[in-house]
Amino acid sequence: MPATSLILPTSSARVKALAELREAQGQLKQHIQVIEKNQQGLATLNAVSSLVSQSLELQQVLNVAVDKVMEVMDVEAVLVFLLGYSREELVGRRAPDFLSEQNLAVAREVRRKLLSGEVLGQPYEQRLINKDGSEVIIKMATSIITSDG
Numbered sequence: 001m002p003a004t005s006l007i008l009p010t011s012s013a014r015v016k017a018l019a020e021l022r023e024a025q026g027q028l029k030q031h032i033q034v035i036e037k038n039q040q041g042l043a044t045l046n047a048v049s050s051l052v053s054q055s056l057e058l059q060q061v062l063n064v065a066v067d068k069v070m071e072v073m074d075v076e077a078v079l080v081f082l083l084g085y086s087r088e089e090l091v092g093r094r095a096p097d098f099l100s101e102q103n104l105a106v107a108r109e110v111r112r113k114l115l116s117g118e119v120l121g122q123p124y125e126q127r128l129i130n131k132d133g134s135e136v137i138i139k140m141a142t143s144i145i146t147s148d149g
Helices: 011-058 076-085 101-116
Strands: 064-066 073-076 124-128 135-140
Touching: 076 135, 101 124
Parallel strands: none
Antiparallel strands: 064 073, 124 135
16 A cells, blocks of 8 residues: 655644635635525515415406596506506506507407497406516406496
8 A cells, every 4th residue: 555645734834724714614604694695585585476476366356447448447456566557657547558559459359349248258368568568467357337327
């Protein structure tokens, strides 16, 4: 068996190496703390996201009142959240402001069928454009509510 030799650093070199090792350990501990904080933040974000998703799934009725000229008369908080606008920003605006041309055609066809009393396939998919320009896909079921006058 060949002989092995171990070269030990000099005393000052060992002290320097140990100091560098301790510094590296300190930096490693700081990085671990940052990672743990990020993991906690991610866990919190995931929990909030899950709660929002569950809330939206439980909210089977997403009420929005639109008049004959497609102007928003009233809107629920969930739709306010999904579109990224305040309630005040939504009420009084026209529904087409939140639809692409293709989806505006779907909305107009639904409106035509409702006003003429035709049977409407329900629910149907509608793609809304939220405040940041991204699409929000929802399933809609619509009905007409009339009042005297």
